[in-house]
Amino acid sequence: MNIGDVSKESGVSTKMIRYYEQIGLIPAAHRTEAGYRIYRDNDVHRLRFIRRARDLGFSMDQLTQLMALWSDRHRASADVKRIAREHIAELERKIHELQAMTDALKHLAEHCHGDQDPECPILEDLAGAIEVEARHADLTRFGAGGADPVRRKKEIQ
Amino acid sequence: MNIGDVSKESGVSTKMIRYYEQIGLIPAAHRTEAGYRIYRDNDVHRLRFIRRARDLGFSMDQLTQLMALWSDRHRASADVKRIAREHIAELERKIHELQAMTDALKHLAEHCHGDQDPECPILEDLAGAIEVEARHADLTRFGAGGADPVRRKKEIQ
DNA sequence: CTACGGCTTCCAACGATGGGAAAGTCAAGC
DNA sequence: GCTTGACTTTCCCATCGTTGGAAGCCGTAG
Numbered sequence: 001m002n003i004g005d006v007s008k009e010s011g012v013s014t015k016m017i018r019y020y021e022q023i024g025l026i027p028a029a030h031r032t033e034a035g036y037r038i039y040r041d042n043d044v045h046r047l048r049f050i051r052r053a054r055d056l057g058f059s060m061d062q063l064t065q066l067m068a069l070w071s072d073r074h075r076a077s078a079d080v081k082r083i084a085r086e087h088i089a090e091l092e093r094k095i096h097e098l099q100a101m102t103d104a105l106k107h108l109a110e111h112c113h114g115d116q117d118p119e120c121p122i123l124e125d126l127a128g129a130i131e132v133e134a135r136h137a138d139l140t141r142f143g144a145g146g147a148d149p150v151r152r153k154k155e156i157q
Numbered sequence: 158m159n160i161g162d163v164s165k166e167s168g169v170s171t172k173m174i175r176y177y178e179q180i181g182l183i184p185a186a187h188r189t190e191a192g193y194r195i196y197r198d199n200d201v202h203r204l205r206f207i208r209r210a211r212d213l214g215f216s217m218d219q220l221t222q223l224m225a226l227w228s229d230r231h232r233a234s235a236d237v238k239r240i241a242r243e244h245i246a247e248l249e250r251k252i253h254e255l256q257a258m259t260d261a262l263k264h265l266a267e268h269c270h271g272d273q274d275p276e277c278p279i280l281e282d283l284a285g286a287i288e289v290e291a292r293h294a295d296l297t298r299f300g301a302g303g304a305d306p307v308r309r310k311k312e313i314q
Numbered sequence: 315c316t317a318c319g320g321c322t323t324c325c326a327a328c329g330a331t332g333g334g335a336a337a338g339t340c341a342a343g344c
Numbered sequence: 345g346c347t348t349g350a351c352t353t354t355c356c357c358a359t360c361g362t363t364g365g366a367a368g369c370c371g372t373a374g
Contacts, residue, residue, distance in 0.1 A: 048284075049283050077277035095256060098252050126227070127227065
């Protein structure tokens with residue numbers, strides 16, 4: 001099997017297959033005399049495993065651990081479960097952060113007339129929470145953007 | 158005010174201030190004879206506006222639009238609200254995707270004994286849904302990783 | 315004068331992926 | 345045997361927002 005065949009069968013692009021090989025996530029494929037990578041069914045299974053784990057949002061690091069456990073006959077399922085639990089916790093953390101943003105935005109949007117008038121609580125809030133609070137004491141800010149807004153962007157993006 | 162001062166007052170790193178200037182998000186600062194950027198209170202306000210919008214997860218593109226509206230006295234609040242609504246929809250889409258991953262993982266983790274035994278539904282699922290279904294018909298897979306698993310990773314990360 | 319901290323620009327890296335160019339390879343059809 | 349087209353190879357670049365570092369200039373306190 002050439003790389004294009006494995007790609008079709010595994011759902012992983014040829015670009016990514018070469019990348020995974022390059023970073024050592026999968027072993028270097030054997031080559032034909034002409035330099036073409038050659039694969040067997042085993043490799044398709046491995047790439048499908050990778051794709052499914054990525055679809056579930058596992059990081060490359062977690063994926064590396066999962067693959068090691070996958071190929072370890074004497075693994076303890078507790079180790080797998082621990083990784084899954086850690087990932088679940090991380091996902092839930094992100095969900096909560098996104099939810100906090102959504103809640104704050106929804107709150108602001110509800111108070112915006114959304115008409116031809118330039119008056120807009122959303123912009124007022126972005127311009128400065130303190131001044132806004134002085135003028136619109138009823139508009140309490142939520143977590144995001146508070147006194148110590150903690151740059152979370154990177155973690156979320 | 159030098160760039161360090163605005164950075165402290167606005168909460169935006171000097172690196173990012175220069176970057177925002179470079180990509181045209183903010184106008185180029187005036188310079189001293191020695192080439193130092195000089196700022197006024199106005200600039201601090203603008204950077205705080207940017208930081209708050211980023212904290213709420215707005216993209217740079219949306220941010221550009223918001224800043225244009227912010228400085229437009231004749232804006233219609235409807236335009237601002239529309240951007241906010243679009244962003245809310247995007248946030249909710251991401252939340253749903255993360256939630257789907259979480260649900261699928263929780264389901265798998267629940268069925269994993271998490272002991273010293275190598276038997277593990279999580280790994281079996283990653284290894285191949287079809288074979289797993291044949292052996293564990295009660296373990297139905299969720300959305301992520303199904304027949305057409307659609308690469309969503311990029312959108313979420 | 316010296317030392318230190320702030321400022322400047324430029325370059326690189328991150329993580330995972332896609333795009334594309336230039337060149338070599340293979341197989342089918344003529 | 346030759347052409348053609350699909351496939352493969354490596355290499356470089358771009359994304360997106362942000363951080364880090366290096367080399368060198370500036371400003372001020374001691």
